Amino acid sequence: MNSLISPENTWMLLAVMCASVAASIYLEQTYAWASKVSGAVIALILALVLVNVGVLPTHAPLFDDIVWGYAVPMAIPLLLLQANMTKIWRETGRMLFVFLIGSAGTICGALLGTAIFGSMIDGLPKVAAMMTGSYIGGGVNFVALADAFKTDGTLVSSTIVADNLTMAVYFLVLLGCVSNAFFRRYFTHPHIDAVEQSGQADEGKTLAAAYWSRKDISLRDIAVNVMYAAVVVTLSKWVGSSLSALIPADNWLLHMANTFFGSEYVWITFISMIVATFFDKKVASISGAQEIGTYFIYLFFFVIGVPASISEILRNAPLLFAFCFLMVVVNMLFCFVGGKLFRFNLEDIVLASNANIGGPTTAAGMAISQGWTKLVGPSMLVGTFGYVIGTYLGIIVGSILGA
Template sequence: MAAAVLVILLLTALGWWLSRSTAWGRQLGMTMVVLLIGLLVTNISGWQPSKAAAGWISGPLTSLAIAQLLLAVDLRRVWPDARRLLTPFAASVLLTLVAVLLGGLVFGSWLGAERSILAGVFTATFTGGSLNFVSVARTLQPPESLLLVATAADHVVFAIWFAVSLWLGQRGSRPEPETPAPTPAAATNQGAAAYGLALLWGLGVLLASQLVGLALPAVPSILVLTTTALIAAQLPWGPSRRGCYDEGLLLIQPFFTVIGLSSPVGGLLGEGLPVLIYAAWIVALQAAALLLLRRWRRWPLAETLVASQAAIGGPSTALALATSLKRGELALPAVAIGLLGYLVGTYLGLIASAVLFTPAAL
């Protein structure tokens, strides 16, 4: 495990260096660079991290990053932004369901008896993220081979849509005015102190959320973590949390390296091709229809993309997209809207599976 984690961190460090030292890296941004590095490494070499290493990155480290990002949130500014995300998020969920049902009819003969199972897991994961995927998969109990192919297809199409969303958002955003940098000595001393305190805040929130989770085992851990972080963010001593946002933004990058490394395309181009095409159809149709609807309804681009990501990838990836687009005010609304997907995604997945169920699936 340790060696795999080290490789992931080294690839992330390479992405950080390329995003700062090359013109194309600065244009793409660190998140897209590390995602692309992961995709290239796994599809050229075939190497993938162990489940334990990927689980540690996606679990404790990403939880720390989420805590750090939310520790910088001012609740007084949340509702106006959350309200702007609600309508495009609802549209994203509805469009996902329509795309799943249409795709089930169009590709039904190709998908065969597995159609209803795929409809269920893809509806679930594309209306709230992988937590819903796991919940519906446990209920429908697909064969292990189908589950592996569906998981890979989910990762591949999500990674592509996240990269496209990031590119669209960066291309459509207005450049922010640069602030003058402090003197080198002051920046070094102040930065070290700020980041050290930020780390203590983040670790404290993780510990507190673990204790609360033990007392409330029925509550999803993401709800416990985000609630604990938000309460801590409203406490006094704001200056001691000054480095949380930047530190959280850096710590969440290995998560996207893992996503890239978990997206092998080769295995999907054979027997898994129908599954990949079905997943790509769902995300592409949702994305295209949402962007057209956005032009008609004049929704802001960043808000629309973050809302779509909350549906396709869930709260964590919506938060990551908002911060990567330098829209920190959308961080908490992205998580809040994404949590709605947790509430509805499992039910919608089971409904979609039932609608497309055929006796041949028995």
């Protein structure tokens, strides 16, 4: 199909993409409804509309080569600079334990869902891998696994539609658990009690605006961040390609090892974790890594909306919704049953599950919105730990299922 802007008109495509991402971020930080939808999803929807009305092409060098090839890999080491493993282990306490229980639930949900829906959805093992990473870590892991398994753009878009519908239902259920008399009867809830006794109110701005508050950043910060990301990706690509050439793929075990150790994203995660843990003071002195990395991720979400066919999304999304919803239900069962067995507080269980399914920002956002101020830091940290392990576990699950 011919488009108003040709695939070779890179500057015009770049202008439209950057304008769409800027509009998405503005809406997310200005309006409560957009904050709940998220700027990333708004960027995807804008791209989907522009393609399906004939403004943008479904493929272009800017989308396929620049954003996928450079912006996405560079985003991940910048976002993982928060993954200080020593701090995560020291400060998260019991919440980390229930988070790991929930991670096991996510994996079981992915395997069970693939067994049930595998014959109904083409490419489901790849979806299982992406959603395992996403429902243990977050969007960072989803991006890495989508690229690692070379997932078709329409399948990625359909999965995101299903995922966001699942998330909307999930957050409503999770908030219902917090206020439900049944859960309050069977779980301790000291933070809820403290908020109700103090009469604490919510702040009047969107969670996105509160989270992305203005910070000082210098030219040196930008230079160091970009240099760091480029070096980590270059080194990771070299290590991954070298090990992929060394490890044979003669049987399923060696093939899984080849896939795992040959993935650049495994090494991007590992190197970033080492830097964040052992050079934490140096990392803390540099501003802007999370902002730059998140901007690159927004570009990615716009680009994955580009090859999306609305008819295929409508056909695939309902089954994918059932698959994603099953994974979420199994995660919640693991968290609540495990939490009851080990006598966790209701707030720890809810936030740990949220950190699994939604990631660190939604977990911290929920803690902020509920007034559980002492749990904001731990929920952010366990969610960041999910970023560290999500890609590894996603690759293992995808390899087991034949993705």
